[in-house]
Amino acid sequence: MAETRRAPRTPLTYVLRLVVIAYLGLLVAWPVVLVAWNAFHVPDVGFTTEAFAGIFGDPQMMHAIQLTCMAAVVATLINLVFGVSISLLLVRTEFPGKRVLSALIDLPLSVSPIVVGLALVLVYGGRDGWFGPTLESAGIQVIFATPGIIMATAFVSLPLVIREVIPVLEEIGTEQEQAAASLGASSWQTFWRITLPGIKWAVIYGVVLTLARSLGEFGAVKVVSGNVLGQTRTATLAVEEKYLNFDQQGAYAVAFLLASVSVICILVVFVLRARGARVR
Amino acid sequence: MSIEVSGVNKRYGDFVALEDINLTIPTGQLTALLGPSGGGKTTLLRVIAGLETPDSGSVVIEGKDATSLPVQKRNVGFVFQHYAAFKHLSVAKNVAFGLEIRKRPRAEIAAKVEELLELVHLSQFANRLPSQLSGGQRQRMALARALAIEPSVLLLDEPFGALDAKVRKELRDWLRRLHDEVHVTTVFVTHDQEEALEVADEIVVVNQGGIEQIGTPEQLYDEPANDFVMSFLGDVTTLGGALIRPHDVEVTPSPISEHSLEGTVSRVLRIGFEVRLTVLTDDGEVVTAELTRTHARALQLEEGVNVFVTPSPGAYTMPAPSPAA
Ligand SMILES: Nc1ncnc2c1ncn2[C@@H]1O[C@H](COP(=O)(O)OP(=O)(O)OP(=O)(O)O)[C@@H](O)[C@H]1O
Ligand SMILES: [Mg+2]
Numbered sequence: 001m002a003e004t005r006r007a008p009r010t011p012l013t014y015v016l017r018l019v020v021i022a023y024l025g026l027l028v029a030w031p032v033v034l035v036a037w038n039a040f041h042v043p044d045v046g047f048t049t050e051a052f053a054g055i056f057g058d059p060q061m062m063h064a065i066q067l068t069c070m071a072a073v074v075a076t077l078i079n080l081v082f083g084v085s086i087s088l089l090l091v092r093t094e095f096p097g098k099r100v101l102s103a104l105i106d107l108p109l110s111v112s113p114i115v116v117g118l119a120l121v122l123v124y125g126g127r128d129g130w131f132g133p134t135l136e137s138a139g140i141q142v143i144f145a146t147p148g149i150i151m152a153t154a155f156v157s158l159p160l161v162i163r164e165v166i167p168v169l170e171e172i173g174t175e176q177e178q179a180a181a182s183l184g185a186s187s188w189q190t191f192w193r194i195t196l197p198g199i200k201w202a203v204i205y206g207v208v209l210t211l212a213r214s215l216g217e218f219g220a221v222k223v224v225s226g227n228v229l230g231q232t233r234t235a236t237l238a239v240e241e242k243y244l245n246f247d248q249q250g251a252y253a254v255a256f257l258l259a260s261v262s263v264i265c266i267l268v269v270f271v272l273r274a275r276g277a278r279v280r
Numbered sequence: 281m282s283i284e285v286s287g288v289n290k291r292y293g294d295f296v297a298l299e300d301i302n303l304t305i306p307t308g309q310l311t312a313l314l315g316p317s318g319g320g321k322t323t324l325l326r327v328i329a330g331l332e333t334p335d336s337g338s339v340v341i342e343g344k345d346a347t348s349l350p351v352q353k354r355n356v357g358f359v360f361q362h363y364a365a366f367k368h369l370s371v372a373k374n375v376a377f378g379l380e381i382r383k384r385p386r387a388e389i390a391a392k393v394e395e396l397l398e399l400v401h402l403s404q405f406a407n408r409l410p411s412q413l414s415g416g417q418r419q420r421m422a423l424a425r426a427l428a429i430e431p432s433v434l435l436l437d438e439p440f441g442a443l444d445a446k447v448r449k450e451l452r453d454w455l456r457r458l459h460d461e462v463h464v465t466t467v468f469v470t471h472d473q474e475e476a477l478e479v480a481d482e483i484v485v486v487n488q489g490g491i492e493q494i495g496t497p498e499q500l501y502d503e504p505a506n507d508f509v510m511s512f513l514g515d516v517t518t519l520g521g522a523l524i525r526p527h528d529v530e531v532t533p534s535p536i537s538e539h540s541l542e543g544t545v546s547r548v549l550r551i552g553f554e555v556r557l558t559v560l561t562d563d564g565e566v567v568t569a570e571l572t573r574t575h576a577r578a579l580q581l582e583e584g585v586n587v588f589v590t591p592s593p594g595a596y597t598m599p600a601p602s603p604a605a
Contacts, residue, residue, distance in 0.1 A: 175364035178331055179422075181351045182358040183378035183429055193377075197368040 032259060039256035042249055051253035060230040061238060065257070068235035071146070071221075072214035075153035079210050083161030084203060088195075090162075091169040108158045116155050117223025120148060144226035149234065152220035157213040161206030168202040169195075205269055212265035216258060282307040282465040283328060283433055288337030290323055297323045299489045301337065305433075305467060305482075310459045312480035313469045316512070320489045321469040325435050328467065330354045342432045357426030357464075359436040363418045365410035371421050372397065372406040378429035396424040399458070416447045427462065436468035440475070452479050473513050477501065485509050507601045517568035518600045519591055528595030529569035531557060531579065532588050540588040543567065545581055557581060559589050 040047050055061045089095075090102055108116065124132045124142035135142060142148045176198065180190040196203075218236040225232040233241070235254055243251035283305040290298040298320050305311050313321045326332035328339055330351035338347040346354050366374050372393050379389045397403045400420040410418055419439060426434060439455070440448040456479045459466055470476050476483050477497045485492040485500065485508075493505040504510035507523055516523050520541060530536065543561035550556075555576040557569045567589050571579075581587070591597055 175360050175362060176366055178351075179358065179360060179364040179366070179425075180377065182329060182331070182356060183425065184352050184355075184381045185377075186352060189381060194366060200368075 035252055035255050035259060038249070039252040051249040054250060055253055055257075060233075061254070063230050064233045064238040065235050065254075067146070067149070067232070068215060068258075071149045071153050071234065072211055072217075074150050075157060075214045076207055076210045078150070078154045079158055079161050080203070080207055083158070083206060083210075084165060084196075084199075087162050087165040087169055087199075088191075091166055092174070105159050105162055108156050113152075113156050113217065113219030113221075114223060117152055117220040120152055120155070120220070120224050124148065124151075143224050144228070144232060146232070148224035149221050149232060152224045153214045153217050156217050156220055157210045160209045160213060161203065164202040164206035164209070165199050168199045172198045201272065204272055208265050208269050208272075212262045215261055282342055283467070284338075284340040285324075285328065286338050286340075288324075288327055288334045288339070290320075290327060290332065290334050296489050298327065298334070301491060303484060303491060303494070305465065307342075307465050308463050309481040310456070310466045310468070310479060311482045311484060312476035313467060313484050313486050314473060314476040314512070315471065315486035315492075317471055319486045321471070321486050322437055324486060325437055325467065325469050328433070329356050329358045329435050331358070355429065355432050357429060357431035357434040359419070359422045359426050359434070359439050361438040361441050363410070363415075363422045365418055365422060367410055370407050370409060371402060371413070374410065374421055375424045375428050377425060382429070392428060396428055399427075399461075400424045415443050416451055419443070419451065423458075427464070431464065434464045434466040436466065438469050438471070441470075448475075455479060477513070485512065487512075502596055504596075504598070507598060510598060515568070515570075518565060519567050519589060519597075520565070521600055522591070522597040523600050524591055524595055524597045526556070526568045526570040528592045528597075529567060530590045530592050531559070531569050531571060531581070532590065533579065533586075535588045536590050540590040541565070541567075542586065542588055545583055545585045545587060548576075548581060548583055555581070559587060561589065 039051060040049065042048055042050070055065075086101075086105070090098065121129065121143050123130045124135065126132045126136045126141060126143055129143065132142060140147070142151065172195075176194050177190050180194045181187075185193065216236060218240075221234055222237060222240075225234065225237065227233050227237050227241075235258055239251050239254045239258070242248070242254065283303070285301055285303040285305075288298055288301040289296075301324060303324075313324060315321050323332060327334050328341075330339075330346065330349060330353075334347075338345060340346060341354060341356070351358075366377065369377070375393045375396055376389050379392060384392075393406075394403070397406055400423060402417060402420055402424065405413060405417065405421075410421065413421065423436075423439070440451050443451065452475055455468075468480075477500075480497060482494065482496055483500050484494050487508055493500060493509045495503075500509060501513055504513060507516075510516055510523055515526050517526050517529065518524070519529055520539060532540070535542070541561045541563065543559040543565075545557055546560045546566075547558035548555060549558075550573065553573055554570055555573055557571070557576070559567045559569060561567060569589060579587075
């Protein structure tokens with residue numbers, strides 16, 4: 001199988017292609033297209049942007065969208081700073097427990113977001129959480145408030161920057177950093193002038209992926225936010241709410257907005273990857 | 281004295297990489313650290329630079345104790361075997377790096393960079409990225425970058441190791457000329473004895489974490505301190521139980537002194553202008569001798585011919601090590 005020669009085209013080739021296309025089509029493409037379609041199309045009425053007008057005219061919906069964007073941006077910034085620091089720590093230093101930490105980082109990907117939400121409530125819950133009452137008495141409410149939403153969002157998207165950056169850090173090695181040090185650069189100068197430019201593309205991919213993931217987070221946020229209308233209801237929670245309240249058109253419209261942002265994020269990554277490959 | 285290394289030890293786990301190194305490198309000279317792979321040359325160079333901390337011992341650079349100084353403060357230029365070019369910066373920006381860190385005025389940096397690029401013959405490549413240079417050009421850029429900070433010592437780790445033989449030879453001559461121009465105290469690592477003999481003012485032979493001998497190329501070649509140095513710096517053979525260089529073995533049709541040994545030519549190998557003979561003496565010793573083509577022809581040397589082998593008068597010999605060594 002080591003041959004690079006392409007396998008001859010047999011009927012099986014075509015069958016396989018058909019299966020793949022059908023699989024992706026039925027599972028991903030068609031449902032997403034239908035969401036878009038239903039966002040703009042009402043039976044018996046035809047095409048309309050009424051649902052969007054409804055959303056943009058509804059201050060509480062606008063608040064939900066703003067909250068989602070704010071939480072996603074803040075969570076992404078947090079994961080940018082911590083992600084790069086943790087990557088540097090894991091690749092450039094030796095310490096006991098390094099492997100355990102490395103394994104822990106993948107946890108958010110393998111654990112259900114609902115579990116993440118419940119875990120956060122156990123720790124930060126205002127009434128009987130482990131740490132929550134202390135914070136509460138200091139005037140900081142985490143659960144059922146914006147900090148909880150940001151924490152839940154940051155938790156679920158934690159590994160994305162790290163998993164992009166680590167392989168690149170390993171690949172570029174330490175020689176350039178040592179050369180910078182021998183030329184007099186402090187560790188901080190070396191980081192800004194040498195290391196960061198070296199991992200720039202990986203950081204950008206990681207940030208875009210984190211942003212896309214954060215915008216769409218539902219399960220963990222649902223548990224910690226309390227879903228209070230006009231206060232802690234995020235866009236994804238609003239989609240569910242509208243759907244359950246038979247405002248299906250509205251639900252599709254918000255879903256369409258969320259999906260559009262994610263698709264744009266994916267396109268950005270796609271273009272950047274192509275450019276990055278050319279630059280290197 | 282520019283660099284003084286005293287009592288330096290360095291271990292990696294159980295492995296002793298450097299053992300009680302004492303070394304003085306004079307100002308303004310070109311010194312080679314020569315030795316076989318894994319001998320500890322890179323480790324020693326990195327200890328001098330401050331890229332590696334010794335377990336014990338001290339490093340003094342230009343009279344200042346540098347043992348506890350970090351690499352940033354030692355003002356050494358370090359050139360890595362694989363260039364360590366800053367990939368995202370242009371050639372000019374690479375060279376300017378150390379000066380920008382030192383916050384020199386812009387005009388001064390520009391002038392200095394131009395001067396250095398001129399020196400390393402890279403002026404027309406100033407705006408290229410390192411990936412658009414050849415290996416030899418990248419190495420010259422790395423050298424210019426290290427020289428930009430006007431280092432008190434310049435340290436090069438196998439600077440030409442990754443280049444092909446021809447470019448290597450060119451750069452080696454160029455390094456020598458450059459050093460005669462710039463006069464910065466320079467230490468370079470090599471495992472190529474020809475490179476060391478040709479370029480260096482002084483050679484330090486490093487083997488198995490220790491120093492075997494320090495001396496000028498002539499001293500090392502003519503009076504090696506031990507059999508390791510003798511065999512590392514050139515070909516050796518044994519004659520009458522002594523180590524001797526093959527070109528110091530005289531081959532004659534009849535005995536010329538009481539040290540002459542009789543034998544038969546078992547192999548004749550012609551390499552360019554010289555002929556390498558293998559002679560099996562009647563005592564069962566295998567002796568290699570080198571002579572010129574003309575000389576060999578005059579003697580009508582062929583396999584199976586009877587000859588006498590004698591050490592040339594004044595040839596340097598030393599007792600051969602016991603077979604166990
Ligand atoms: N970081 C390290 N960890 C463990 N062992 C090391 C480390 N660095 C070097 N060594 C060991 O120390 C010894 C000396 O290494 P060093 O790199 O100084 O050799 P060298 O003389 O430069 O060899 P070469 O000519 O192959 O570059 C080697 O046996 C090497 O395996
Ligand atoms: Mg080495």
